[in-house]
Amino acid sequence: MEKQGVGITITQHILNQQRKNPEATGAFTTIINEMIVAAKVISREVNKAGLVDILGLTGRINIQDEQVQKLDMFANQVTIERMQHIGELCCMGSEENADLIDIPSQYPKGSYILLFDPLDGSSNIDVNVSIGTIFGIFKKQSDEINIDLLLNDVLQPGIKQVAAGYFIYGSSTIMVYTTGNGTGVYGFTLYPSVGEFLLSHDNIQIPKKGKIYSVNEGNYDYWDEKTRALVDYFKAIDKETNRPYSSRYVGSLVADFHRNLLKGGIFMYPADNKDPKKPSGKLRLMVEANPLALIVKEAGGYASDGHGPILEIEPTELHQRTPLYIGSQEDVELAEAFIGGSKVE
Ligand code: FDP
Numbered sequence: 001m002e003k004q005g006v007g008i009t010i011t012q013h014i015l016n017q018q019r020k021n022p023e024a025t026g027a028f029t030t031i032i033n034e035m036i037v038a039a040k041v042i043s044r045e046v047n048k049a050g051l052v053d054i055l056g057l058t059g060r061i062n063i064q065d066e067q068v069q070k071l072d073m074f075a076n077q078v079t080i081e082r083m084q085h086i087g088e089l090c091c092m093g094s095e096e097n098a099d100l101i102d103i104p105s106q107y108p109k110g111s112y113i114l115l116f117d118p119l120d121g122s123s124n125i126d127v128n129v130s131i132g133t134i135f136g137i138f139k140k141q142s143d144e145i146n147i148d149l150l151l152n153d154v155l156q157p158g159i160k161q162v163a164a165g166y167f168i169y170g171s172s173t174i175m176v177y178t179t180g181n182g183t184g185v186y187g188f189t190l191y192p193s194v195g196e197f198l199l200s201h202d203n204i205q206i207p208k209k210g211k212i213y214s215v216n217e218g219n220y221d222y223w224d225e226k227t228r229a230l231v232d233y234f235k236a237i238d239k240e241t242n243r244p245y246s247s248r249y250v251g252s253l254v255a256d257f258h259r260n261l262l263k264g265g266i267f268m269y270p271a272d273n274k275d276p277k278k279p280s281g282k283l284r285l286m287v288e289a290n291p292l293a294l295i296v297k298e299a300g301g302y303a304s305d306g307h308g309p310i311l312e313i314e315p316t317e318l319h320q321r322t323p324l325y326i327g328s329q330e331d332v333e334l335a336e337a338f339i340g341g342s343k344v345e
Contacts, residue, residue: 025114026135031083032163038078076097080091090103091103094117097117113163131168134254138153158294212260230338257327280320284319301326
């Protein structure tokens, strides 16, 4: 008989996953459901951004020394407001806030930590290119409740994330998530007519080797020789190794990552000497690299800082940056060989 329903909704999917884990308490379902509400609100604002006076800069500079755009602030505020009341979080960390965000005293606290980048790729807001929200969830390790003392619980290596995901606000709104531990990666598309995220990408697997490299090549002269040699390698003609690769770079991490996750290839934001304050490149470990690293690992790919797995980095600061090489396993291992110096062309 033909299916009359709308397909598998995200809530149905999470509940099914939860039932497979006898220890699951339902906390995760609550967290994800509320993230979805926040994302739907952000998606609505992104879609109407061209119509109202919400585009453009606020004139404020954020903790990362970058200009904050109005929609970034909106997305940050919506996420904090939606997530603070659910009773499952002990604190949050956002790319937009210098310090950890406490849960107001009128709400109960839980044992999970939510780290997020509310609007990644924000320099693309004004030009209708896809942007997104990235998030990772950790479980608190101690019994601490004082916000000033919770940082140690937050600074866990990415491999300890209990879940990670992202939303893309593009030609359609998509959510991709994993709960780690071999449970797989799933993608859902928001169907505006029913207002639900429906399963559209079941058990995503990234090809072992791709044909795309994604990097801001305008930084070429700021890179060291090993990084330049790697990019030169991808561009060189060689039939046997299927080169040259194609270059694709939107400049929105979520959008570039999502394309390569589905098609294969490598995204990189290498270390550079452009700004002495950011010797490890531009991307943040806790709110960008770690969540995407867990997703790519679950999809059969790999994420490295050029020397070893992103997921094993022991963080020392909430806003620390890291070089990032992420995507198809063989391509990222090749990048490591170049950056580590064992491969020279
Ligand atoms: P944005 O500054 O527009 O928010 O992390 C931020 C980020 O975008 C990533 O989404 C993107 O991959 C990268 O920076 C783009 O940086 P470049 O402009 O230096 O290429």
